[in-house]
Each structure stands twice: as structure tokens, then as C-alpha cells.
Amino acid sequence: MDLYEHQGKELLRRFGLRTLRGVVADTPEEARRAAERLGGTVAVKAQVLTGGRGKAGGIKVARSPEEAEEAAQKILGMDIRGHTVRRLLVESGADIQREMYLSVMVDRENRRPLILFSTEGGVDIEEVAETKPEAIVRLHVDPLVGLLPYQVRELTFASGLSGETARDFGGAVQKLYEAFRGADASLVEINPLVVTGEGRIVALDAKVTVDDSSLYRHPDIAGWKDVEAADPQEHRAQEVGLQYVKLDGDVGILGNGAGLVMSTLDVVAQAGGSPANFCDVGGGADAEKIATALEIVVSNENVKSVFFNIFGGITRGDEVARGLLAAIQKTGIALPVVVRLDGTNAEEGLKLLAEGAPENVHTEETMLDAARRAVELARDGGH
Amino acid sequence: MAILADENTRLLVQGITGREGAFHTRRMLKSGTRVVAGVTPGKGGQSFEGVPVFDTVSRAVEETGANTSIIFVPAPFAADAVYEALDAGIEVVCCITEGVPVHDMMRVTDYLRMRDATLIGPNCPGIFSPGKANVSIMPADIFSPGGVGVVSRSGTLTYQIVNELTQIGLGQSTAVGIGGDPIIGTDFIEVLKKFEADPETECVVMIGEIGGNAEQRAAEYIKAKMETPVVAYIAGFTAPEGKTMGHAGAIVSGGETTAQAKSEALRRAGIRAAENPSEVARLVAEALGHESP
Numbered sequence: 001m002d003l004y005e006h007q008g009k010e011l012l013r014r015f016g017l018r019t020l021r022g023v024v025a026d027t028p029e030e031a032r033r034a035a036e037r038l039g040g041t042v043a044v045k046a047q048v049l050t051g052g053r054g055k056a057g058g059i060k061v062a063r064s065p066e067e068a069e070e071a072a073q074k075i076l077g078m079d080i081r082g083h084t085v086r087r088l089l090v091e092s093g094a095d096i097q098r099e100m101y102l103s104v105m106v107d108r109e110n111r112r113p114l115i116l117f118s119t120e121g122g123v124d125i126e127e128v129a130e131t132k133p134e135a136i137v138r139l140h141v142d143p144l145v146g147l148l149p150y151q152v153r154e155l156t157f158a159s160g161l162s163g164e165t166a167r168d169f170g171g172a173v174q175k176l177y178e179a180f181r182g183a184d185a186s187l188v189e190i191n192p193l194v195v196t197g198e199g200r201i202v203a204l205d206a207k208v209t210v211d212d213s214s215l216y217r218h219p220d221i222a223g224w225k226d227v228e229a230a231d232p233q234e235h236r237a238q239e240v241g242l243q244y245v246k247l248d249g250d251v252g253i254l255g256n257g258a259g260l261v262m263s264t265l266d267v268v269a270q271a272g273g274s275p276a277n278f279c280d281v282g283g284g285a286d287a288e289k290i291a292t293a294l295e296i297v298v299s300n301e302n303v304k305s306v307f308f309n310i311f312g313g314i315t316r317g318d319e320v321a322r323g324l325l326a327a328i329q330k331t332g333i334a335l336p337v338v339v340r341l342d343g344t345n346a347e348e349g350l351k352l353l354a355e356g357a358p359e360n361v362h363t364e365e366t367m368l369d370a371a372r373r374a375v376e377l378a379r380d381g382g383h
Numbered sequence: 384m385a386i387l388a389d390e391n392t393r394l395l396v397q398g399i400t401g402r403e404g405a406f407h408t409r410r411m412l413k414s415g416t417r418v419v420a421g422v423t424p425g426k427g428g429q430s431f432e433g434v435p436v437f438d439t440v441s442r443a444v445e446e447t448g449a450n451t452s453i454i455f456v457p458a459p460f461a462a463d464a465v466y467e468a469l470d471a472g473i474e475v476v477c478c479i480t481e482g483v484p485v486h487d488m489m490r491v492t493d494y495l496r497m498r499d500a501t502l503i504g505p506n507c508p509g510i511f512s513p514g515k516a517n518v519s520i521m522p523a524d525i526f527s528p529g530g531v532g533v534v535s536r537s538g539t540l541t542y543q544i545v546n547e548l549t550q551i552g553l554g555q556s557t558a559v560g561i562g563g564d565p566i567i568g569t570d571f572i573e574v575l576k577k578f579e580a581d582p583e584t585e586c587v588v589m590i591g592e593i594g595g596n597a598e599q600r601a602a603e604y605i606k607a608k609m610e611t612p613v614v615a616y617i618a619g620f621t622a623p624e625g626k627t628m629g630h631a632g633a634i635v636s637g638g639e640t641t642a643q644a645k646s647e648a649l650r651r652a653g654i655r656a657a658e659n660p661s662e663v664a665r666l667v668a669e670a671l672g673h674e675s676p
Contacts, residue, residue, distance in 0.1 A: 106485055106489065106565060106566065108565050108566060108595045108596075108597075108632070109595070109596065109597075109600070111488075111489055111492040111493070111566050112489060112493070113489065142493060143486070143489040143490045143493050144490055144493045144494065181486065184484055184485070184486050186485055186565070211484055211485045211486065212631070213458065213482040213483060213484045213485065213631065214484035214485070214486065214487075216458075216459065217459075217484075243628075243629040245623070245626045245627075245628060247621070247623065255539070256539055257537060257538050257539025257540065257542075257629075258537060258539075258563060258592075258628060258629020258630045258633060259535070259536065259537020259538065259539055259540030259541075259563070259590070259592055259618050259629075259630070260537065260539035260540050260542075260543055261628075261629060262537075262540075262592060262593070262618040262619040262621075262622060262628050262629070262633065263540055263543070263616075263618040263619075263659070263660050265619075265620075265621040265622070266618060266619070266620040266621055266642070266659060267659050267660075268621075269620065269621045270658065270659060275621055278622075278628055278629070280629045283520075283538075311539045311542045311543050311546070312522065313508075313520065313521060313522040313538065313539065313542055314406075314520060342543075342546065343522055343525065343542060343546070344522050344524075366661065367543070367659075367660065367661060368659065368661050
């Protein structure tokens with residue numbers, strides 16, 4: 001789960017990191033009042049779950065409440081990389097002396113937390129990694145032992161800071177690691193982490209991703225989920241425990257198991273078609289779940305045909321067939337549905353389909369034949 | 384021979400009386416696996432399908448000599464179940480559980496480095512050595528004994544490919560599902576090493592997917608160290624960037640993690656990479672010098 005900047009900062013503050021004073025605003029009027037309350041120069045920042053806000057014009061500096069209102073007017077409703085801006089963070093200004101980069105993430109390869117630090121902050125870190133790899137310090141943390149004092153010292157020396165500011169920086173590194181661990185994050189990134197004129201370390205931005213599998217132990221963070229921002233079909237699928245991703249083609253795709261469904265998308269593309277979605281009904285799906293999945297898949301109006309690909313393991317073919325028949329009856333869909341059924345009890349399932357399925361249901365023996373058929377039927381406009 | 388699970392496997396089921404544990408224990412028994420013990424805290428002294436149930440793993444190991452464990456406990460307790468198995472001296476631990484928190488897994492795999500044991504999973508279908516031992520949730524009837532080793536990040540895709548291998552007469556030595564999570568106990572390379580050392584494995588099928596760079600690292604290993612031929616297939620060519628495709632680890636998060644990049648890296652290392660799952664069996668036959676079906 002990705003957090004908005006204002007949520008990420010709330011989380012960092014809980015772990016003792018310093019951020020600027022800020023107020024969330026949903027309307028230009030609220031932005032004006034926020035600027036009045038904060039006083040002086042403020043930054044009006046779009047709250048979207050994507051990068052590149054600055055370049056897209058999603059961050060504006062305002063010298064007065066009136067300017068903040070105007071800026072809010074311009075930013076609200078703006079589209080940034082497919083994300084509509086519906087909320088703003090109005091933040092007081094800062095006297096920035098230096099910009100640095102600091103993050104902690106899960107390093108899959110080493111199976112450990114990885115801290116990245118760079119004295120080059122406020123810029124695209126991937127670009128720094130390519131053009132000036134020596135400007136990035138990489139440090140692995142043993143998750144059982146935790147971040148060690150000598151590691152904090154190493155980073156502090158790398159920062160080139162001294163005195164009280166260096167101590168403040170060391171504290172920020174420790175707190176960031178605690179936030180990473182405490183919130184079960186897969187990424188906490190501060191870019192830029194700044195040194196102010198008073199020699200204080202402040203997080204000017206916050207990008208936090210929390211591991212979805214751990215949300216059961218963080219009900220407060222789980223409650224921050226913004227259901228309005230999600231695609232409505234994806235949201236509904238999530239509610240009933242289906243894995244669903246919307247794509248932009250015209251062949252609806254359902255199957256059991258993430259790998260098989262991904263592979264089904266590929267085979268459809270190879271057959272010259274274009275998948276409209278990815279829907280994994282998971283293991284042991286019952287008739288009701290299959291009905292809901294089918295409803296969600298065909299609720300996308302671009303869908304011209306459906307490819308239903310099942311390889312039964314725990315999932316039994318006869319149950320799938322019953323579920324599918326019930327689903328077709330319930331949804332009354334007339335679109336062609338191509339079924340490929342293999343594995344546990346597939347024969348019984350195919351027999352049930354042969355006996356009871358309406359004309360728009362076609363069966364194929366192999367995945368490749370089924371893909372070709374589904375693509376052909378979609379091309380014919382669903383007839 | 385086989386790897387990880389064979390005729391010497393003495394299996395312990397953690398969570399044997401739960402819904403999943405009970406269901407799959409029956410299936411594993413049916414395919415001839417020696418299930419010697421079960422563990423469900425609080426149910427020690429009972430028995431399930433003739434298998435004695437214990438309160439703790441250490442007691443189960445003491446009494447029955449179990450050397451392998453399969454875990455069916457819910458995600459919040461899965462890491463603890465792995466620690467318990469490792470501390471009791473179990474050699475091969477296979478965690479089926481889905482949705483284990485990533486931070487739990489970082490600590491578990493860190494702990495694992497200090498032990499002489501193997502962890503498969505989590506979020507995986509398990510280990511199946513046809514005719515020898517079934518430590519998995521895989522459908523038994525698609526398998527046949529033979530010389531093809533299979534290692535995969537995906538469950539159903541393993542079934543699809545194993546089925547096609549069996550249909551053209553290519554039996555399997557062992558199929559290992561390593562799981563689709565970002566942090567797993569055993570990666571491709573560790574399984575490939577075991578297949579390379581297994582005299583009965585004549586060819587290996589590696590099934591990968593988008594996300595991470597495990598396939599690229601495996602490609603380097605195969606090129607440098609393996610004599611056994613490898614056929615690979617990567618799922619997710621059409622996956623859009625930034626969207627998690629079912630498995631927690633299956634997400635395109637940069638140029639290196641796409642199916643294209645992975646397939647290209649494999650081909651550059653001289654590995655046969657299939658375009659779709661159905662091509663795999665044909666490429667295996669070719670690698671083994673069999674006539675193409």
C-alpha cells in the first residue's frame with residue numbers, strides 16, 4: 001500500500017522525524033485558510049500516488065493566502081500521470097541550505113533491508129545512480145541485529161556534516177530505520193532530506209510503501225487506504241478476495257493462479273489479441289466467487305470475448321463448470337466465453353458444460369487453441 | 384534420485400488439523416508419502432488419519448524422527464512455525480502459507496543463514512518427487528517419474544507445464560515451487576545446484592515471472608556452472624508497469640524486471656527460453672535429443 005505524502009509524513013513524525021508544519025486541504029478555500037494559519041510563504045503540493053509532481057506543475061510556492069488559493073485552484077483536478085489531484089498539502093516554507101537523499105528498502109536479492117544515502121538530493125536518484133554511482137552510499141542492515149551505531153557513523157561521515165547537525169542527522173537515520181521496521185514498510189524514502197539554516201535535519205518529502213501482507217498488524221495505516229482513488233472494478237475485486245488488474249484490450253481473462261493467468265495474457269497477445277484484464281480466482285474458488293469474477297470481468301465494456309483458463313489442482317473441474325454455468329445464468333452474459341479446463345475432475349467438468357452450457361460457451365482442449373479462439377471471437381465483435 | 388524430498392522423507396505437518404492441513408495431509412498420504420507426525424498446539428495426543436499429533440515440533444521430532452516439515456499455519460503465525468521447525472532440527476522446511484509479511488521473512492531467512500537447513504517458500508506449492516514423496520499441494524495425477532527437474536515461482540503454471548511434459552512422455556525427477564513472494568527461503572540458484580548434483584536429473588525446466596532479478600542471476604549461474612541443460616519460461620510479457628500481478632513479488636518495477644529483459648538475459652546465456660508454456664515440453668525433448676513430438 002502506497003501512502004500519500006501527508007500520510008507518509010504523519011508516519012515519520014510518529015517515529016520522531018522532523019517535517020515541516022502542514023495542513024491538508026481539499027478545496028481552494030481550505031488551502032487559503034491553511035496558508036493563513038501557517039503564515040508566510042507556503043508550498044501547495046498535489047497529493048497523488050505517483051512521482052514527477054514538480055515537473056507536472058503539481059507543486060507551487062505561494063507568498064500569501066490569496067496566492068495559495070489560486071495555486072490550489074490550478075492544482076486541484078489536475079491530471080498527473082493518470083492520477084487526478086483531489087487533495088493538497090499546504091506546507092510552511094523552509095530555509096534550505098542543503099538537499100540530501102535517504103531511503104530504506106527491502107533488498108530482494110540480499111533478503112535484507114538496504115539503506116541508500118546520497119549527498120545529492122532533490123533529484124532523480126536513479127539518474128544519480130547511473131551518472132554518479134560513487135555519490136550513493138549503500139548499506140545493508142541485518143534484520144535480526146538491527147541498525148548498528150557504527151553504520152550510523154559511517155553514514156554520518158559520508159554526509160560531511162559536523163557538530164550538532166551531524167548528531168541530528170544520525171538520529172534521523174536511526175528514526176527512519178525504526179519507521180521502516182515499525183511500520184512493516186517495503187520502502188521509506190526522503191527526497192530531499194534537508195539541512196535548514198538553523199542546522200536542523202528536516203524531511204521535505206516522504207514516500208512510503210507499507211507491505212500489504214502486514215496490514216493486519218497496522219489497522220491504523222490500513223484505515224488510510226484511499227478507496228476512491230482505485231479503479232472501481234479493482235476495488236470491488238479486492239473486496240471479494242480476487243486478484244484483478246484492469247488492462248486496455250478486449251479479451252476478458254479469468255483463470256486460477258497468478259502465474260497461469262499471467263501466462264494466459266501472454267498467449268492471448270501472441271495470438272494477436274489484447275487482454276482486457278487479469279483476474280485470478282485463486283485456489284478452490286466456489287460458484288459464487290466465479291460468478292462475481294465473471295461479472296467484474298465483463299463489466300468492462302471493452303470486453304468482446306472471455307477466456308476462462310482453469311488448471312485444477314485443489315480447484316475441481318466439475319465445481320468450476322457448475323460455477324460457470326450458474327454464473328452465466330445469473331449474469332445473463334451473451335458474450336462468447338471460451339473455456340479451457342484441465343487437471344482435477346476436468347472430464348466431469350467438460351461433460352457438464354457439454355450438456356448444460358448455452359451456445360455462447362465454447363470449449364477448447366489446449367491453452368493455445370483457446371487463446372486463438374477467444375481472439376478470433378473478440379475480433380468478430382463478440383459474435 | 385530426486386532432490387529435497389525422496390524415499391527417506393519422514394514428513395511432519397505443522398497445522399495438520401486445520402482445514403488446509405487436513406485436506407492436503409490426506410492427499411499426501413494417498414500419494415504414498417510417509418507422514419509420520421502432525422503438530423497442532425493444544426491437540427497433542429490426538430491422531431489424524433492414523434498420524435500422531437503433537438503439541439510441539441521438538442516433541443514430534445523426538446518421537447518420530449521427522450526430518451521434513453510442511454507448514455499450513457495462518458500467515459500471522461507462519462514465521463514462528465518456521466523458527467520452531469528450524470530449532471527442532473528439521474532439515475527441509477516447506478512453507479505453503481500465503482501472505483507472510485515481508486519483514487517476517489527477512490528475519491526468518493537471516494536466521495536460516497545460521498542453520499544447516501533448507502526453507503522452501505513461503506506462498507509456494509511445495510515439493511513433489513513422483514513415486515517418492517509428495518510434500519506439496521500439487522495434483523499428484525499429472526506427474527510421472529522421470530528425469531526432468533522443474534523449479535518454479537508459480538503453482539498453476541507448474542501444473543500446466545508438468546502436465547504437458549507427462550503427456551509427451553517426459554517424466555519428472557522433482558518439481559519444486561519456490562514461491563512468488565519478494566523474499567523466499569530458497570531461490571532458483573540453490574535449487575539448480577541441487578539438480579545439477581542429482582545424477583538422475585537430465586534436464587531442468589525453470590519457470591519464472593516478472594519482478595526482481597532472480598532469473599538473471601540464475602542465468603549467470605547456469606552459464607558458468609551447469610552442464611545439465613535448462614529450458615526456461617518467463618510469464619508476464621503483457622504485464623503493465625507498477626501493477627502487482629497476483630503474486631506479491633510479480634510487479635514490473637523497472638526495466639530489469641520485465642519478462643522481455645529476463646528472457647533476453649536467459650537467451651544471452653545460451654539457455655532455451657520458451658515463448659509460451661506449451662513450447663516448454665518441445666524444447667525439453669529437443670534438449671534431451673529426443674525426436675520432437
